[in-house]
Amino acid sequence: MRYETVIGLEVHVELATKSKIFCSCSAHSYGAEPNTHVCPACSGMPGMLPVVNKRVVDYGMKAGLMLNCDINRITTFDKKSYYYPDLPAAYQTTQWFAPVAVNGLVEIETSKGKKGVRIKQIHMEEDAGKLVHDIREDTTHVDFNRTSVPLIEIVSQPDLSSAEEVEAYLERLKNLLRFARVAECEMAHGTMRCDVNLSVRPEGSDKLGVRTEMKNMNSVEAIKRAIEYETARHIDALENHTEILVQETRRWDDIKGKSYAMRSKETAGDYRYFPDPNVMPVQIDDEWFESIKSSLPEFPEVKQKKYEEALGLSSYDAEQITRSIALCECFEAAYAVTGNAKDAANWMISEVMSILNARQMTYDQLTLDGRALGELIKLVSDGTVGRANGKKILAAMFDDTAISPKIYAETNGMIVSNDTGLIEKTVKAAIAEAPKAVEDYKNGKEKALMAIYGKCMKELRGNCDPQVLKTILIDMINQM
Amino acid sequence: MTREILRRLELLNQLSLTEEEKESVMAFFDAREADAACLESIDTSEVERMVHVMPIMTVVREDVVSQPYSREELQRSAPETDEGYWCVPRVVE
């Protein structure tokens, strides 16, 4: 018999806000000293009340719109109760009854073609703290820095059927959410985490099989391996009756390449949800909704098509730039200044992206002012600044985004000189110092000229039109 | 209310009741039957639930960071801390 795998994902994404969802502590917990981004509210002390961070709702809405969801214009918060040391109030504030976004659709592309994955809902909630188990053998250490950091949970319908589709779906989510600048989505940093719900059924059947859940998966490769393993385990159980499948939560051990049933408490899953009396409904009025809607970027594939068709970029160039909204915005601003898309794209790909790579920055971390980049490109292309100096100026602009390329070029002596007298004087001196090279050149060694040319260019600090220098140099040697 | 449900509720709420407490909780639940009957008599088929008594909406806060308390202050009443962490017996993963 042939089987098909049915997979639904619950993806938790940490929102890139400055402060936490209900208190004003910093939301940037990654790598911070333990319990330094904590206050009485997010450490479960009595007396503080939750006050909703506007940007969390902004980002929840943005995520919903990027994933083609309907936005609930009145959205509410609920409490979910359970005891665990990473949950200081013993409840998590989340959205159960009226989540911010529902009924979405995400299009993915795999080797089998395009496919839509339905989104059941996106809800906003607070993250739990972190437990550290390796400081002392008998003790777990508790860090509340991550407690109440805002999350969205994106719940898909069980529309995925393979590891490849899951990978494509996660990539797509990452791309869309980063494009809307709502999240970092870095699994290695824990800013994107994934619960995988999986079942297997005979192909063509419309009845779902027994479902198992693997929680808190934090790498795409591990998720793929876990899906392959679980699928095989389920099929084996169905075909060969090796075990009886039960609905359960399993832990994936990526080192051993196996999943294990987790010991579960008798009371597990009894969360006693109820509406949070301390958080009034959040009403998203037309003005708020429209301001969010109009702030959304075009989808990456829309931009890519535009870059190719309207601006004439190669599909490779268009694809490179649309990898990040920050690259797109920088490119578009630079192009607006120069009017030459190909030139701007070249600078983006061969200069800007390589500096980001060399500095180990993500593309989203680009803060370069695209208009300033455009001015720089113009200075180089019209010969005001030499190409090598142009690169130096770009590096300086990365360090200080306030730099104006023109002023920087002027104050640092990087303007190409039209003073032929100075060039002739420099060439004359260089020729005098290199009689051997002149001799070689005259004997037909074209390359010998380059040594003198390079020396002159260095002497002139690059501020010389290469063609002018070359002409003067050849003329002067020929006159000798 | 049964003894079995009560045992589960104790687990759920991290409580361990004495025999005397269990007896009185069982009696308490019996007394709540009157409450249940009273609610039963109210027709709620036409009304929405009322979570909040005042019809106001959330006033959101701007996304601004402030960190008014130090870790030392926050852990002043802590039963056990170590290296800036709160401590609990090892939680087996």
Added chain:
Amino acid sequence: MSFYNAKAENVSSPSVILDDMILTKDMPTTAGSRMLDSYMSLFDAEAVSKLRAAGYAIAGKAAVGEFAFDLIGESAYGGALVRDGKLVSAACEILLSGEADAAVTLDVNGSVRRASAQSGLVSLKPTYGTVSRFGTVPVACSGECVSVVAETADKCAEIFSVIVGHDAKDGTSLSASQCQAALARASAPKKVCVIEDFLQEVDADVKDKIDAACAAFEKAGATVEKISVPTLLAARAAWNILFSAELCNNVSRYDGVKYGYRAESFSGIDELYTNSRTEAFGKLLKTAIIYGSETLSTENYMKVYDKALRTRRVIAEKFAELFAEYDAVLLPAVSKMAYTEEMVAEKHDLCYVENLYTAPASVTGLPSVVCGGVALIGPALSDGKLLSYAKIVTGEEN
């Protein structure tokens, strides 16, 4: 036996006694529980900050029942307070002794209103959202209010005018203009109704208080009508469910990890939780926790909790109908003018029964003033007006 959980030295006048549900940074806040026996808050409640800023001295912290939802304070970790064979409330006793000019308390389930009725004091449980709950120990957040008790209605009005106001730190706080509206005073009411259904089980001396209040209103020119609104009796059943569920959720944070009581011996995290909570919590609190959690179970949620939320709206709508015709509703605050230790020894959960009279205002968030041993309920934001009406009942001079 002490009325004080903490007492300030050399208290200047005017002074306010806080009940031990209101957080203070210079005195411990125990919530009447062994769990928070010497808990020090890092901050003052908003009401306390406002009182201090207005020049009121804080006289100390009055003992309360464990998490303040009991009958009158009998469930305190420090034990019940008894005077002349009667159970008494620490805050009211301190006021009667003249050691403070007013009390500011957290009214969770009416215990403050019962105590002031039995002590002959005046109290205001304000409209929900007019006084910030920032810095109060949370128990039943959908209905509990920071309340005022004093010897006179005018003193209550004075303290209320200090602590009222919008607070961005409390998401349920009403706007500044709404808060301001709650301060408006009035002369006499035109029409008052007495809800007969609440007189069925009260003692004769309580009925006398109701009659006296009616007579005072009539003398002041008001029409008083006795009417039957049996629906309002369901407020208790609804409130019992709602407050217990919220309480269960709110006190689950006390687990022996972050602060507060931690059991001496345990092995493993679950024993740490269970032993700490079992040893630190009293019987009434445990009962309420178990009950509250059961109302929220998957099987019961719609049948019990959701039903209570819908009943709350039915009751609120019923009150709205009444206030289209009447300026205030008159009810008993208690069924008897004194409680004894024997009563609560026999029925430790008496607060789930006797709150029949206080639940209507708790569950709807409507303002309620206790005066002359009876309770007045008015429409939202009629707090100041109710205090004016109270003066008619108490015979307070203008």
